[in-house]
Amino acid sequence: MMKTTKSNKWRKMGMGLCLFLMLGAVACDDEEEDEVAVFDNDSFYEDFSSSNLFSGWDTDSDDLFSDDEFTTSFFETWDTNDNDMLEDSELSEATADFGLTMTDWDTWDTTGDSMLDMNEFMTGIETNDYFTDWYEGWDMDGDNMLEEREYTDGIFGLWDDDGDDKLTEEEYDDFYGTYYGD
Numbered sequence: 001m002m003k004t005t006k007s008n009k010w011r012k013m014g015m016g017l018c019l020f021l022m023l024g025a026v027a028c029d030d031e032e033e034d035e036v037a038v039f040d041n042d043s044f045y046e047d048f049s050s051s052n053l054f055s056g057w058d059t060d061s062d063d064l065f066s067d068d069e070f071t072t073s074f075f076e077t078w079d080t081n082d083n084d085m086l087e088d089s090e091l092s093e094a095t096a097d098f099g100l101t102m103t104d105w106d107t108w109d110t111t112g113d114s115m116l117d118m119n120e121f122m123t124g125i126e127t128n129d130y131f132t133d134w135y136e137g138w139d140m141d142g143d144n145m146l147e148e149r150e151y152t153d154g155i156f157g158l159w160d161d162d163g164d165d166k167l168t169e170e171e172y173d174d175f176y177g178t179y180y181g182d
């Protein structure tokens, strides 16, 4: 139901744009606009919660993320080649995809191997406010813990660059496949 409402809104926006473009004598194909698939935070929650990722990272099985479980989830999410290290390429990609402005990952690399292991990541996290800001900002009910829905809504917000609460199918599939796919 939610998705239908948003699709209609999307379509109206598209028609508005068409009208605008028609003033410039540009032909408009409304059929195509109708078929734009949009994904919102409900879609992400449904997909994410049907995986076992949250329970895998919830090491004490209380269905909530502590800050350590939260941090670990990002290390494992960003380690897209699953070698338990974060390489430059993975960090660059995550920096872009998760809207980070931080680029001084090198200073976290205390072993000097140009990769971050879990210890370096955990220690580095404590030197800046990113994860604290996310954790506190996403905790909508203010209980100092993150439940799964708070977590997925927060992440969706990071992906949604223009803040319209929607991603195209292509954007969504790319994010989901890269970070949460098999």
Ligand SMILES: [Ca+2]
Binding pocket: 058, 059, 060, 061, 062, 063, 064, 065, 066, 069
């Ligand atoms: Ca937990």
Ligand SMILES: [Ca+2]
Binding pocket: 078, 079, 080, 081, 082, 083, 084, 085, 086, 087, 090
């Ligand atoms: Ca890796």
Ligand SMILES: [Ca+2]
Binding pocket: 109, 110, 111, 112, 113, 114, 115, 116, 117, 120
């Ligand atoms: Ca290292």
Ligand SMILES: [Ca+2]
Binding pocket: 139, 140, 141, 142, 143, 144, 145, 146, 147, 150
């Ligand atoms: Ca909470």
